[in-house]
Amino acid sequence: MKRFLKILKWTVIVLLSLIILLIITTYFYMKQPQFGALPEGERLELMKKSKNFRDGTFHNLVEKPTITKGYSMWTEGWNSLTKTYPDTEPTTALPSVKTDLKSIPPDENVLVWFGHSSFFLQLDGVKILVDPIFSGKASPTPWGVKAYKGSDIYSADDMPEIDYMLLSHDHYDHLDYETVKALQPKVKFVICGLGAGAHYEKWGYTQKQILEKDWGETVAVKPDFNIIAENTHHGGGRGFSPDKALWLSFYIQSPKMNIYYSGDGGYSDRFKTVAAKYPAIDWAIMECGQYNKAWQSVHELPEEMALATTELKAKNLLPVHHSKFTLARHPWKEPLEKMTKLSAGKPYRLATPMIGEKVLLDNGSQVFKQWWKDAK
Template sequence: MTRRFTRMMVITLVVVALLTATLFALLRLPVFGTDPTGARLERIQKSAHYRDNSFQNREETSVEGKESTALKLLSGYWNRSAENEPKQPLPSVRTDLNTLPDAQPTLVWFGHSSYLLRHNGFTLLMDPVFGGNAAPVSFFGKSFAGSDAYSPADMPDIDVLVLSHDHYDHFDYTTIKALIPKVKQFVVALGVGAHLEHWGVPANRITELDWFETTTVQDGIRLTATPARHFSGRALARGRTLWASYVLQLPGYRLFLGGDSGYDKTFAQLGAQYGPFDLAILECGQYNELWPDIHMFPEEVVQAGQDLNAKAIVPVHWGKFALAYHAWTEPVERFTKRAQAAGMPFATPQIGQPIVLGQPLPQSAWWRTVGTGPAQ
């Protein structure tokens, strides 16, 4: 009996050792990026928003809500909406991104939180994810059929690529690698530059911003990193890099580029400090009562736009990945209902459909035509 027990213990230890070695080997793959070190880490440690070896939110924030448990999370997954993913490919509009009109700011959404902005010859690309999934492995977090209508090859030359944080649904290794030759400058939250350098981006093409820091990207064009209520991390540790939203100042226009964020009083503070905004692009989707602090519910998105003194809202963070349990159309349905009741102008474009400030905002409920047939 003792001999058998000893043998089982040895086998168990060997299996654990092999699994541990495999895990550490996987974590060394480039897709995971790397932690900040050296001068970058020293700068991080001096940030007012960094303590206890992690960046902190301005308000008490839990990645999992107080009512969240592993059992509830698992139950939520197995009981997710039957309409969690569309049953038909999503429609899209094919737009030549090299010939966009740009006398007024023009925005093209690519699904989820990826979009391109063009104005007077200046081109900005936000959180591009064109790799087909929102995870370090190809079999998880797959994009919806039809949502990958655009690829890095379709992108024009980019003056500035902006990243809100380092989660996989906003910061994709294969996309970044493909875009490096097209991008003049990367503007990212503090610490995210470590991943970019690890992937081959020259240090002199990376600008890292702490909250409330500003960089001038061209004459008359400025980006200011502003707080968001979220978290970061691509491997086991959280909070090694910062997460952010941004204020984009263009000649004659001001836009709010919202990263992932739960609702809090920060939106009103930013509205008072930087508003009004001609347009606020706000995350709307992948929410749940089990993680209420880190993503906004659709009704809160409308309130955040009002707090920001925004003239109009584009809801993003939906329409490409199922990262929560709700129906894939629920975010935009709830958002538009509340926005209409509140008298808040909004745009709900198809993937690839341009939004031109100063012209009528696209508001067709195109998603209602999707999902009536058998699963693809």
């Protein structure tokens, strides 16, 4: 009995020591710059004035549980660790095109998609970069989620001077420390949600560069050209402090055309509201990928995205949030396959460019190949 108690005592000591060591290691690891910074001081006081900020965090317009009724966070986590799902990432390099962004004529209205939700937009001579990820990963750790082969052909060096860099929210698959740090000398202004400026300031951006916005606020770029921060139904956070930075969608209003970028977010009535507020959407750039019925409230299913695009009354659809990172269990091709079927006969035109392919925004007859069919 004494021997058993002695063994038990030492087992408890070893376990407690390991737990303490893990806590200390995690604490110091979280001090690394890629985790960003929490808002404080004047930035925090500005956040407190927002009607969307309550009890220390930002909130969606309509509160919904992240996990769908009938599903369990624990079960979903366990399934992710113990089950395998087929074809969640390609086995060969994805086809891509390397467009020289620096040589695009300033009078061309073009979009170049880099995979997932990253894209370059030149509109009426204004150069905009959205949610750029060029580090090859969507994780703060070196062993985390990696980009698919062929999907990471661009770097910060390939970017031209950027007038406005837009951030939809501060999750790692949209806000990448290495990329943002490298781009700082090229970027005139960053437009992000309230609170997110703390990350950029920690990473060397000046206060003049950072434009933090609440839902409904506008950045006047030049006459008849506005970038408007709008709402979405999602969340934010890096580390263990969620929802300290506001998540956004964007409406880009220019003399040439109007573009809506959904950011991440589950389906809601907001698309009808956006259509009523902005009745002439030429292009809808919509999240389509990394979805699951278990977290349907914060990521749209393909059929919901098709419905949302119809409700927006958009003329053209370009689906994003796919073909670069595996963050869900569906086959990697599924978003493109489903959206192609769901878009048949719809009032909008579906655009499915390869990574790096130039999308001519003024050209309604441009043809896009179903490039994923030949990819493995």
